[in-house]
Amino acid sequence: MRLVIAQCSVDYAGRLAAHLPTARRLLIVKADGSVLVHSDGGSYKPLNWMSPPCTLREEEQGDGYLWTVTNKAGEQLVITIEEVFHDTAHDLGIDPGLQKDGVESHLQELLAEQIETLGKGWRLIRREYPTPIGPVDILCRDAEGATVAVEIKRRGEIDGVEQLTRYLDLLNRDPLLAPVRGVFAAQEIKPQARVLATDRGISCAILDYEVLRGMDDPSTRLF
Amino acid sequence: MRLVIAQCSVDYAGRLAAHLPTARRLLIVKADGSVLVHSDGGSYKPLNWMSPPCTLREEEQGDGYLWTVTNKAGEQLVITIEEVFHDTAHDLGIDPGLQKDGVESHLQELLAEQIETLGKGWRLIRREYPTPIGPVDILCRDAEGATVAVEIKRRGEIDGVEQLTRYLDLLNRDPLLAPVRGVFAAQEIKPQARVLATDRGISCAILDYEVLRGMDDPSTRLF
DNA sequence: TGATATATCTCGAGT
DNA sequence: ACTCGAGGTATATCA
Numbered sequence: 001m002r003l004v005i006a007q008c009s010v011d012y013a014g015r016l017a018a019h020l021p022t023a024r025r026l027l028i029v030k031a032d033g034s035v036l037v038h039s040d041g042g043s044y045k046p047l048n049w050m051s052p053p054c055t056l057r058e059e060e061q062g063d064g065y066l067w068t069v070t071n072k073a074g075e076q077l078v079i080t081i082e083e084v085f086h087d088t089a090h091d092l093g094i095d096p097g098l099q100k101d102g103v104e105s106h107l108q109e110l111l112a113e114q115i116e117t118l119g120k121g122w123r124l125i126r127r128e129y130p131t132p133i134g135p136v137d138i139l140c141r142d143a144e145g146a147t148v149a150v151e152i153k154r155r156g157e158i159d160g161v162e163q164l165t166r167y168l169d170l171l172n173r174d175p176l177l178a179p180v181r182g183v184f185a186a187q188e189i190k191p192q193a194r195v196l197a198t199d200r201g202i203s204c205a206i207l208d209y210e211v212l213r214g215m216d217d218p219s220t221r222l223f
Numbered sequence: 224m225r226l227v228i229a230q231c232s233v234d235y236a237g238r239l240a241a242h243l244p245t246a247r248r249l250l251i252v253k254a255d256g257s258v259l260v261h262s263d264g265g266s267y268k269p270l271n272w273m274s275p276p277c278t279l280r281e282e283e284q285g286d287g288y289l290w291t292v293t294n295k296a297g298e299q300l301v302i303t304i305e306e307v308f309h310d311t312a313h314d315l316g317i318d319p320g321l322q323k324d325g326v327e328s329h330l331q332e333l334l335a336e337q338i339e340t341l342g343k344g345w346r347l348i349r350r351e352y353p354t355p356i357g358p359v360d361i362l363c364r365d366a367e368g369a370t371v372a373v374e375i376k377r378r379g380e381i382d383g384v385e386q387l388t389r390y391l392d393l394l395n396r397d398p399l400l401a402p403v404r405g406v407f408a409a410q411e412i413k414p415q416a417r418v419l420a421t422d423r424g425i426s427c428a429i430l431d432y433e434v435l436r437g438m439d440d441p442s443t444r445l446f
Numbered sequence: 447t448g449a450t451a452t453a454t455c456t457c458g459a460g461t
Numbered sequence: 462a463c464t465c466g467a468g469g470t471a472t473a474t475c476a
Contacts, residue, residue: 001249001263003226005313015469017324024315026224026251031263039318040224040254043274045456047321049267051471075469086313090228092247095262098270102239104452105474128475133381133415134450135475154452162385166419238454268471272454298454323469357465377467414449449476456471461464 002029005086010037010048014075020047022082027067029056031092035069035077050077102209108137108152110212111185115140117212118150118183118205136167147171147180156186156204161196168202225252228309233260233271237298243270245305250290252279254315258292258300273300331360331375333435334408338363340435341373341406341428359390370394370403379409379427384419391425 004027010020020037025047028036032052039047054071067079111117112127121143129139129149138150149171151164164182171180182202184193189204197204227250233243243260248270251259255275262270277294290302334340335350344366352362352372361373372394374387387405394403405425407416412427420427 001228001261003249005224005315012469018469019322019324021319021322023318024313025318026226026313026315028249028261030265034264034266036267038224038251040315041257041275041318042253043257043456044259044269044272045470046267047318049469051266051469052264086311088309088311090247090249090309092228092249092263095246095248095264095270096244099242099244100239100454101241103454130476132418159382166381235454241454266471268455274454274456382466447476450474451472452474453470453472455468457466457468459465459467461462 001031001092002089003027003086004029004081004084006081007083007085008037008079008081010080011078012048012076013078014071014073018048022080024085027079033069035067035079037079048077050075104152104154107154107187107207107209107212110209110215111150111152111207112138114212114215117207118148118185119143122148131167131170133166133170134163136171139171147177148183149180150183150185152207153184153186154188156184156189156193158190158193158196160184160186161193161200161202164197164202165200224254224315225312226250226309227252227304227307229304230306230308231260231302231304233303234301235271235273235299236301237294237296241271245303247308250302256292258290258302260302271300273298330377330410330430330432330435333432333438334373334375334430335361337435337438340430341371341408342366345371354390354393356389356393359394362394370400371406372403373406373408375430376407376409377411379407379412379416381413381416381419383407383409384416384423384425387420387425388423 007024009022012018026038033054033056034052035050036046037048050069054069057068059066065081069077112124115122115124119142123141125139127138128135136149137152140148142148149167151160153160168182172178183205184197184202185205185207187207194204230247232245235241249261256277256279257275258273259269260271273292277292280291282289288304292300335347338345338347342365346364348362350361351358359372360375363371365371372390374383376383391405395401406428407420407425408428408430410430417427
């Protein structure tokens with residue numbers, strides 16, 4: 001990894017065109033040839049960048065340098081460097097990578113394993129039940145044998161209710177499944193989403209991730 | 224901006240939990256206190272980070288250091304540093320910011336100017352036709368004089384079909400306009416969106432930005 | 447490889 | 462402050 005602090009201007013031409021007027025910035029060149037241009041603020045997103053795979057061509061231009069980064073699609077990032085204040089290279093090796101815990105897929109796995117969280121005597125039909133407009137998170141049967149479609153979100157907003165409504169419309173056309181009712185399950189459900197769900201006869205369930213995980217086998221936990 | 228190359232492990236606890244085993248990495252501390260953890264590969268997204276506003280507390284721990292970055296919501300990024308290989312600070316000043324060109328609103332302007340792209344004899348009523356639930360991108364009449372509502376997206380996904388459906392429901396209550404049919408126009412339409420649109424009697428149109436722009440470019444006109 | 451859903455999405459505009 | 466929509470979205474998963 002190479003770190004350069006330089007006075008530079010940047011132009012990107014690819015899926016769109018973008019220009020950065022001259023200023024002092026951090027340029028990162030990673031081992032795979034990718035380049036990031038960072039300012040001293042904003043968030044984690046660089047001002048401009050080129051994703052790998054790509055190649056960096058470096059040439060002198062006047063008192064400074066011209067960097068041209070090109071990828072396979074022909075997109076170009078052109079960095080005009082007027083002055084270099086810092087330039088170091090470091091060998092980092094390969095990163096072991098990130099372990100995450102608490103995302104939506106975990107909620108879905110845990111709830112599928114413990115479907116009776118939603119009601120006593122409920123049984124799982126399957127996770128990711130396929131339909132032409134996308135998979136239903138969980139399809140199951142309640143104690144009376146009626147079909148239930150469950151939509152799971154980390155944060156329950158209005159989009160999720162719309163999504164579940166579409167699935168219900170579709171599933172209810174299948175005589176083998178109909179009538180199908182819906183459950184909207186999330187760690188947190190926004191008031192607007194709850195109102196819309198209730199209005200459409202969809203019930204809401206709040207999921208407690210800690211409780212679901214606590215009931216799960218500790219040996220399968222990430223940490 | 225401070226650049227540190229260090230052997231470190233990282234833990235994030237906030238909206239989710241994440242852990243990075245020990246490895247040699249780049250740590251960036253920006254002027255606003257935000258911290259980025261980058262490896263020597265991947266893409267522009269850091270392995271882990273804390274967005275501003277946040278505060279960094281630095282303390283010695285054994286032979287190394289313990290960094291604790293905390294934001295207002297109580298989320299924490301904890302970096303355990305075993306060994307520091309590089310540590311420099313640089314004054315960058317304020318960045319003038321990015322200028323973008325060639326984005327999506329052009330698509331609407333171009334299609335409105337060339338509404339016959341959708342069908343011979345079609346005439347524009349107006350762009351951004353106002354309704355109580357937001358403006359319809361384009362309202363026009365086909366060769367037979369029937370009203371058509373057009374929703375334009377760069378990437379046609381299911382949300383866009385939902386949006387157009389809401390407009391159609393509303394517009395069809397207006398006796399001066401009804402019956403109104405819908406056209407879903409995008410540079411690219413996802414299969415699921417196409418299925419839903421077709422199911423609702425909405426037709427789909429693929430827009431070619433280059434062709435639309437080419438037709439509009441005075442230099443390429445015949446007269 | 448292509449399609450799809452998620453994201454600690456980020457970022458900006460408008461209300 | 463909040464919502465809504467777009468993004469050079471990126472990223473992972475699954476067919």
